[in-house]
Amino acid sequence: MDVVSKAADSTSYGRGWVFTLLCLLDAATLPAVSLLKSASVVSVLTLASRITGLVRDLLMTSTFGVSAMTDAFWVAFRIPNMLRRMFGEGAFSQAFVPVLAGTKETEGEAATRVLINAVATVLTWTLLLTCVLGIVGAPILVYLMASGLTKGFDAAVLMTRWMFPYIACMSMVALGAGVLNTWKKFAIPAATPVLLNAAMITAAWLGAPWFRRIGIEPIFAMVGGVMVGGLLQLGAILLALHRMGLSPKIALSLAGIRAAWQLPSAKRIGNLMVPALLGVSVAQISLLINTQIASHLAVGSVTWLNGASLLMEFPTALLGVALGVVLMPQLAAAKAANDSDRFSQMIDWGLRLVVLLSVPAAVALMTFAKPLVAVLFHNGAFTESDVAQTTIALMGYGAGLLGLVAIKVLTPGYYATQNIKAPAIIAMAVLVITQGLNLVFVPLLAHAGLALSIGVGALINALWLLIGLVRSGTFVPQPGWGRFALQVLLASALLAAFLLWANTAVPWIALRSDRLMRLGLLILMVCSAVALYFSATWATGLKLRQFLRR
Numbered sequence: 001m002d003v004v005s006k007a008a009d010s011t012s013y014g015r016g017w018v019f020t021l022l023c024l025l026d027a028a029t030l031p032a033v034s035l036l037k038s039a040s041v042v043s044v045l046t047l048a049s050r051i052t053g054l055v056r057d058l059l060m061t062s063t064f065g066v067s068a069m070t071d072a073f074w075v076a077f078r079i080p081n082m083l084r085r086m087f088g089e090g091a092f093s094q095a096f097v098p099v100l101a102g103t104k105e106t107e108g109e110a111a112t113r114v115l116i117n118a119v120a121t122v123l124t125w126t127l128l129l130t131c132v133l134g135i136v137g138a139p140i141l142v143y144l145m146a147s148g149l150t151k152g153f154d155a156a157v158l159m160t161r162w163m164f165p166y167i168a169c170m171s172m173v174a175l176g177a178g179v180l181n182t183w184k185k186f187a188i189p190a191a192t193p194v195l196l197n198a199a200m201i202t203a204a205w206l207g208a209p210w211f212r213r214i215g216i217e218p219i220f221a222m223v224g225g226v227m228v229g230g231l232l233q234l235g236a237i238l239l240a241l242h243r244m245g246l247s248p249k250i251a252l253s254l255a256g257i258r259a260a261w262q263l264p265s266a267k268r269i270g271n272l273m274v275p276a277l278l279g280v281s282v283a284q285i286s287l288l289i290n291t292q293i294a295s296h297l298a299v300g301s302v303t304w305l306n307g308a309s310l311l312m313e314f315p316t317a318l319l320g321v322a323l324g325v326v327l328m329p330q331l332a333a334a335k336a337a338n339d340s341d342r343f344s345q346m347i348d349w350g351l352r353l354v355v356l357l358s359v360p361a362a363v364a365l366m367t368f369a370k371p372l373v374a375v376l377f378h379n380g381a382f383t384e385s386d387v388a389q390t391t392i393a394l395m396g397y398g399a400g401l402l403g404l405v406a407i408k409v410l411t412p413g414y415y416a417t418q419n420i421k422a423p424a425i426i427a428m429a430v431l432v433i434t435q436g437l438n439l440v441f442v443p444l445l446a447h448a449g450l451a452l453s454i455g456v457g458a459l460i461n462a463l464w465l466l467i468g469l470v471r472s473g474t475f476v477p478q479p480g481w482g483r484f485a486l487q488v489l490l491a492s493a494l495l496a497a498f499l500l501w502a503n504t505a506v507p508w509i510a511l512r513s514d515r516l517m518r519l520g521l522l523i524l525m526v527c528s529a530v531a532l533y534f535s536a537t538w539a540t541g542l543k544l545r546q547f548l549r550r
Helices: 003-012 017-023 031-064 068-107 109-136 138-146 153-163 166-182 187-191 193-213 218-243 254-262 264-295 301-336 340-367 369-377 384-399 401-415 421-445 447-471 481-505 515-539 544-548
Strands: none
Touching: 031 068, 031 187, 031 193, 031 218, 031 301, 031 369, 068 109, 068 138, 068 153, 068 166, 068 218, 068 264, 068 301, 068 401, 109 138, 109 166, 109 254, 109 264, 138 153, 138 264, 153 218, 166 187, 166 218, 166 301, 187 193, 187 218, 193 218, 254 264, 264 301, 264 421, 264 447, 301 340, 301 369, 301 384, 301 401, 301 447, 340 369, 340 384, 340 401, 340 481, 340 515, 369 384, 369 481, 369 515, 384 401, 384 421, 384 447, 401 421, 401 447, 421 447, 481 515
């Protein structure tokens, strides 16, 4: 089959623009690009999720502005999100997916289905207890998260209680996503966040005005949006599992629950979750500390950091999360098959793609932050001062973007080998370092210092993980890294010069009243920057076709 036919075929099946583009560059076989194909699917659907998430936050900032009540909502929303990342998508997924993939590879699908049912049973009953405790203990959780939130404290407590069951929905979504990803069905798990964003957009657009008319604080409409979105995501995952014949069977009797607890592979997951929980908890503890510090800074600090975090998460999710989701089950299967060469090559491939795309993205966040924030947020109640404060926070995150993305590729290298202790120990050390950096950065940069400390900490974390993989022999870098890094750096330097000019060439703040012109100029500058960067990499001799050879 010729190259153009391959590209057309991939497009017809919706396999992603990245795959199509690279197919046009080299006549590689389809099996050779299975990782890239899967990553492109996740990346494109994650892009849709991030775009709807951006629309959600733009609508919220325009509708509600920046106030104590918006800070209260983001604190309340962050609590179940934090626990979801710790237990659901964090420790649970890191322990569950490698064991599930290994069981499927070595014991077959029948044993794997037994494992799915056992884990679903244990998780369901654990989540019910967690939700009860969370609802009762909401005041304590809010105080631990943001004790400085004096004006909106009671509202944050009430919103936390209403939204806490969201963690149950999302933890079950994480289980279903782990199963689907192990069966190489990546599309549905990557697309479900769009449902949450759609529900929250509807709540801000229609629910908030209605709440205002009936005398209820409008921000509470967002609580309903969160819960509806969680239920929609869970429904989509369960429907996908049902169509594949993989719907989990949850035991209701004590004997069934006891049998689920005693399954050896389920016990293995539980044992792995302990160090995984420690590692993930460290990152969330760092977030909690930073939110606590931000709540004692100027009003709006939590919201400014949230806006900057949203933009930072675009490249993090599109590249890091997409690669991590795809690599985890593949690496676990390679480990179970004792294919160390394939294992190492997949990590090398992922890291090169990270460097190729996250370095210019980091440059963009540090040199072009103001136009991005102004065009996307400078509307409605979001003021020029809010733009300035969000901009410096985004620059802080940008400084550590390479580390934030690389961690998503490096940690699966540990989890796939069921070595969860090492990343946990590294994360604990980095927590101490990050909070030490806060002592230096926050007095100088206020809330932006919190973002910068996270960025620098992520770089240290990624470097530490990389050294560990190399020293253990798990990862052996392929030849050509020095030349590759130099090519990326040269192209990124040219990109930085262009974006610094673009940052000052247009009066981004003054154009607030002409939104279409400002948006058009932003799109023009971004497209020009992308074309310039890839043209520069091509001029240095870097060929994208090498990414088809993994």
